[in-house]
Amino acid sequence: xxxxxxxxxxxxxxxxxxxxxxxxxxxxxLAWWLARTSSRWRPAIEAMVALPLVLPPTVLGFxxxxxxxxxxxxxxxxxxxxxxxLTFSFAGLVVASCMYSLxxxxxxLTSAFTALSRGPVEAAASLRATPxxxxxxxxxxxxxxxxxxxxxxxxxxxxxxxxxxxMVGGNLPERTRVVSIAIYEHxxxxxxxxxxxxxxxxxxxxxxxxxVVYASNRSQAVRVG
Amino acid sequence: xxxxxxxxVWRTLETTTSANRTxxxxxxxxxxxxxxxxxxxxxxxxxxxxxxxxxxxxxxTIRVGVASNFLGPATDIASAFETATGHTxxxxxxxxxxxxxxxxxxxxxxxxxAADTARPKALIDKGFAVSGSQRTYAIGTLVLWSARGDVxxxxxxxxxxxxxxxxxxxxxxxxxxxxxxxTLSALALTDRTADRLVFGESISQAxxxxxxxxxxxxxxxxxxxxxxxxQAPGHYWQxxxxxxxxxxxxxxxxxxxxxxxxxxxxxxxxxxxxxILTRYGYRSP
Numbered sequence: 077x078x079x080x081x082x083x084x085x086x087x088x089x090x091x092x093x094x095x096x097x098x099x100x101x102x103x104x105x106l107a108w109w110l111a112r113t114s115s116r117w118r119p120a121i122e123a124m125v126a127l128p129l130v131l132p133p134t135v136l137g138f139x140x141x142x143x144x145x146x147x148x149x150x151x152x153x154x155x156x157x158x159x160x161x162l163t164f165s166f167a168g169l170v171v172a173s174c175m176y177s178l179x180x181x182x183x184x185l186t187s188a189f190t191a192l193s194r195g196p197v198e199a200a201a202s203l204r205a206t207p208x209x210x211x212x213x214x215x216x217x218x219x220x221x222x223x224x225x226x227x228x229x230x231x232x233x234x235x236x237x238x239x240x241x242x243m244v245g246g247n248l249p250e251r252t253r254v255v256s257i258a259i260y261e262h263x264x265x266x267x268x269x270x271x272x273x274x275x276x277x278x279x280x281x282x283x284x285x286x287x288v289v290y291a292s293n294r295s296q297a298v299r300v301g
Numbered sequence: 302x303x304x305x306x307x308x309x310v311w312r313t314l315e316t317t318t319s320a321n322r323t324x325x326x327x328x329x330x331x332x333x334x335x336x337x338x339x340x341x342x343x344x345x346x347x348x349x350x351x352x353x354x355x356x357x358x359x360x361x362t363i364r365v366g367v368a369s370n371f372l373g374p375a376t377d378i379a380s381a382f383e384t385a386t387g388h389t390x391x392x393x394x395x396x397x398x399x400x401x402x403x404x405x406x407x408x409x410x411x412x413x414x415a416a417d418t419a420r421p422k423a424l425i426d427k428g429f430a431v432s433g434s435q436r437t438y439a440i441g442t443l444v445l446w447s448a449r450g451d452v453x454x455x456x457x458x459x460x461x462x463x464x465x466x467x468x469x470x471x472x473x474x475x476x477x478x479x480x481x482x483x484t485l486s487a488l489a490l491t492d493r494t495a496d497r498l499v500f501g502e503s504i505s506q507a508x509x510x511x512x513x514x515x516x517x518x519x520x521x522x523x524x525x526x527x528x529x530x531x532q533a534p535g536h537y538w539q540x541x542x543x544x545x546x547x548x549x550x551x552x553x554x555x556x557x558x559x560x561x562x563x564x565x566x567x568x569x570x571x572x573x574x575x576x577i578l579t580r581y582g583y584r585s586p
Contacts, residue, residue: 141509141510141513141515142513144515145513145514145515146465146514146515147514148514151515161465161466161515163466163499163510163515164466164499164515164516242502242506243506244515246466246468246499246500246501246510247471247499247500247501247502248499248500257502260502261471261473261474261502263398263402264396264398264399264402264473264474264502265398265473265474266398266401266402266423
């Protein structure tokens with residue numbers, strides 16, 4: 077395997093990891109709110125979270141191209157803060173991936189939080205645990221499986237991201253050239269051997285990762301049942 | 302199915318039946334018990350005849366896979382060809398590499414208009430296109446383009462480096478990208494521009510990076526800028542042809558059993574096609 081392909085693999089893994097961490101931080105409170113709220117806005121927020129599941133990546137990519145460009149407010153603000161544009165940069169890919177993979181983090185977490193019985197949470201509160209303490213000492217351990225599923229699905233989904241990256245990335249080696257883009261380029265230039273190598277790596281990684289999720293879900297189910 | 306051929310058959314039937322009307326319509330078209338029913342019957346015959354003629358050289362339908370930079374002129378040439386011959390041309394635009402892959406996988410294209418010479422040659426070598434049919438149908442023109450109307454695009458602006466991103470097509474994928482790299486090297490700007498280049502997977506994507514303001518400048522096909530003229534502000538500087546190898550766009554006939562495919566391929570070097578090519582900024586080979 078060539079140097080550029082190895083760096084594409086590393087970049088993809090790094091992007092998936094950063095995206096998963098950011099979404100853990102952003103997605104957890106959102107999922108907690110969705111699981112507990114009785115707000116009338118809840119259906120609309122849930123729909124917004126689920127949008128990336130049904131929209132083609134081209135829609136997100138198109139909007140991001142318009143939002144990220146240095147003459148638009150968001151693009152200009154980022155350029156002023158960081159000195160770099162959001163398009164054609166790793167930071168831009170992280171933002172795009174977070175939007176694109178949001179449902180994969182939020183939905184499993186919301187189900188896990190909804191499935192929690194109120195008993196332990198209320199018990200913790202009656203023992204004067206702060207809400208934050210309750211969350212980390214009671215909710216998180218009880219929702220372990222939900223967190224694992226959410227994190228693994230987000231990671232795997234980001235590994236496989238293609239359309240949005242293609243539209244806003246600019247195919248820059250070591251910055252935005254992820255594996256899916258590298259495969260696309262190999263296929264287009266008829267370099268099928270390289271395309272096979274990278275595809276097989278992605279296929280096996282995704283398979284292993286998903287098997288881990290399903291296996292852990294199963295063992296949990298067996299233990300509970 | 303073509304309407305002209307349907308109308309032609311209808312007219313023929315009309316002449317026959319009116320000639321026979323003095324004797325007996327029923328003799329010509331058995332089963333006609335009334336004039337109304339007769340019309341239905343005649344319609345059925347016309348439809349059947351149209352289905353039969355649809356597959357022949359009379360009025361054929363051909364599918365053409367065309368490199369996206371050439372879609373504009375191809376559309377105009379196809380419609381002139383349709384008017385002249387009565388055939389129908391269905392165009393599918395895509396990158397040269399993708400169309401190549403589709404043809405190898407059995408896509409039903411009759412003609413392939415690529416953006417380079419390598420892919421048509423590869424198709425012939427592998428037996429997926431008619432051998433000996435490869436021909437350069439157009440030579441592309443590269444321009445340096447900015448979507449802003451207020452700053453002129455000049456070579457000195459490129460040299461001065463007063464821009465953050467310069468969009469080009471991925472040189473491994475697109476001949477226009479390769480030509481852009483050659484141009485930068487001929488101008489001794491390779492090192493200066495290295496960390497400003499951003500790559501579109503096709504010349505169209507390089508164009509969209511510039512059009513959306515994400516890249517201030519880009520090397521694109523003149524044909525695309527021409528197609529946009531009137532819709533968007535912008536300036537371009539035409540890259541002198543001697544700064545890069547010619548962007549030869551070659552085509553091949555994919556299927557030999559369709560005379561209309563060869564007809565269309567030949568039509569590409571007609572005076573009409575030549576005028577359209579020139580208008581879009583291509584040179585004829």
